[in-house]
Amino acid sequence: MNLANQSIASAADKKAIFTHFSFTTGLRTSGRAGLTREIQLEVLRPHLGLLSEHDLLALWEACNRGNWKQYRRKYLDPLLFASNSKLTDRLRVDPPFDMSDLDKKLSGAPSFAFHWMKTQQRGGAQREALLTSLLNWVKEKNSLAALDVAGDIYSKEASRAEFREFAQLASMLPGSEHVMNRVRFDIFSRTLN
Numbered sequence: 001m002n003l004a005n006q007s008i009a010s011a012a013d014k015k016a017i018f019t020h021f022s023f024t025t026g027l028r029t030s031g032r033a034g035l036t037r038e039i040q041l042e043v044l045r046p047h048l049g050l051l052s053e054h055d056l057l058a059l060w061e062a063c064n065r066g067n068w069k070q071y072r073r074k075y076l077d078p079l080l081f082a083s084n085s086k087l088t089d090r091l092r093v094d095p096p097f098d099m100s101d102l103d104k105k106l107s108g109a110p111s112f113a114f115h116w117m118k119t120q121q122r123g124g125a126q127r128e129a130l131l132t133s134l135l136n137w138v139k140e141k142n143s144l145a146a147l148d149v150a151g152d153i154y155s156k157e158a159s160r161a162e163f164r165e166f167a168q169l170a171s172m173l174p175g176s177e178h179v180m181n182r183v184r185f186d187i188f189s190r191t192l193n
Helices: 002-010 038-050 053-065 069-082 100-107 113-122 127-141 144-157 160-170 177-190
Strands: none
Touching: 002 038, 038 053, 038 069, 053 069, 100 113, 100 127, 100 144, 113 127, 113 144, 127 144, 127 160, 144 160, 144 177, 160 177
């Protein structure tokens, strides 16, 4: 480890050493283990600033898969969010969340809106905050089409208790009865909670 640190310190272009880091370490290579222990992350910590944004994202995802979220929150989140990049918008674990997939679905463009909640939760976002943000997004859009997009997510993810907030919002939009009835049927036939 000391030899590696000495080599990095004496390198003329330190960033060049870490070019394609996620591929050489197996983070983005099928059939390779990549990181397997948290101690590997600790060794890497002094050099995180030398990684590209794509490599940091691969490391961020590896931390989530390896259940090293505390390390991710402490060391990777600040680096990624400081970049203010479009790539990092989807990683937010606190509002404002990335709503671009919902906006795409609303405009009729291909999207992954159906997986929006799972994608956000994978990064550490809390369910309650996501559902609140989703309802706020519908309020902001103030349209039946936005309610329908949110209804698809509620149909798949929400509980009966959470449906009440959706129904309350839906009742404020004229012509929303069919969306509300569909979502109620989906939730009540899927879960007893």
